[in-house]
Amino acid sequence: MKRSRGATALLTLAAALAAISVFLPLWWVFVSSTRPGNTYVDYMAPLSWMAFVPVAGDATNYEALLSGPFLVGLFNSFLVAGLTILFGLAIAIPAGYALATMEFRGRGLVFSFVILVAMIPFDAVAIPLSGLFQGWGLTDSYAGLVLPALANGFAIFVLRQFFMGIPSELMDAAEVDGLGRFGTLWRITLPLSKPALIGAGMMLFLSQWQAYLWPLLIGTSPERQLAPIALANLSTLFTVDLGQILAGSFVLSIIPMVLLLFFQKQYTESLSTTGLKG
Structure with missing residues (x-):
């Protein structure tokens, strides 16, 4: 004792x-x-x-900060992160569900490919990818900011592992009752998967909230700048107001911390299930 x-x-x-x-x-x-x-x-x-x-x-620094371009950048960051969560989950949910419940040839290979791609640092492909986006006319657009973050391999992984933890008998019974695969996903699987959805959503949110290199390469105008870019622009060749920069850094740091604290239980539960089944 x-x-x-x-x-x-x-x-x-x-x-x-x-x-x-x-x-x-x-x-x-x-x-x-x-x-x-x-x-x-x-x-x-x-x-x-x-x-x-x-x-x-x-509160002088905060008043000056929120009356300038940083406020527009903060709004854009929330907008881009929200769109990424919405459309990213629309991709990750069916992908994770298919990899967890459907038997098809090469399923393990597809899952391995998803994980391998997810482990490649985005910065390694950002420069050539930005050239493609310029050719497609997606520079200085919300679509250009959102698209690269949608297919998030880690979000697919978290959802797939959680879906595999749901008893197969429950989903089989739902399909026997005539729900079909889509009905089973919508009415049975998703209501049971709130922790995994929050965990995957937080991954998508954080991937966009801390983005700096990609918004810089995509060449957004001041109207579409994200908050990290707007914060960096506070430092110019002639003036550096470190008080405002520190205020902006605190705002950008505290927002994801508050979200993680608020969803701590669900986020931890989603991560705790990732190693249960392979």
């Missing part, structure tokens, strides 16, 4: 240190973003404990 309590205390301490190491930089960004202009540097050389205390601050 003593050894068990000691191990529990050690693990709790390790978890607390890990949480602090993750939270502290974000807290510093927030505190620094409340200080006008570049005045946060007054507490950095040398480093002072006041750098982590939100005193003598205000």
Whole structure:
């Protein structure tokens, strides 16, 4: 019992240190973003404990940030991420369902191909792909921003693994009752798959929310710029307002954190099922 309590205390301490190491930089960004202009540097050389205390601050940076191009970029990021989730799930759901429930020749090969493609870094193909999109006339368009992120192999993988965990007897009984494959998917499988749908949706959201290279290559105009590009444009050749940049960085960081915290249970449950069946 003593050894068990000691191990529990050690693990709790390790978890607390890990949480602090993750939270502290974000807290510093927030505190620094409340200080006008570049005045946060007054507490950095040398480093002072006041750098982590939100005193003598205000919302000037946030007011300036949200009254400029960054607000348009934030709206575009939500729009592009929302469209990616909607159409990405429309592709991932039937793909995952077919790979999980349908017996056909080469199914394992198709699934392996999906995983292999998903593991290729997108940046490795972004430059040649941008040339194709320019030839197709998809530059400076929402379609050009959304299309490359739709076929997400990891989202297909998560859904496929979750679908395989649903008892086959349940789906067989639904088909015997005359629902058919589409009816079984719509009325039986999807209502049971809320955690997997949220997990796959979060993967699609994060893939777009943190995108930088592709929106930069696709050459979007200010009206269609995503938030990371609008944030980078705050730094110019002649002026660098680090207060606004820190405020924008905090906004872009906190939004996915809040979503992950809100859907933590479903997201964790979706990931916990990915290794149950092969």
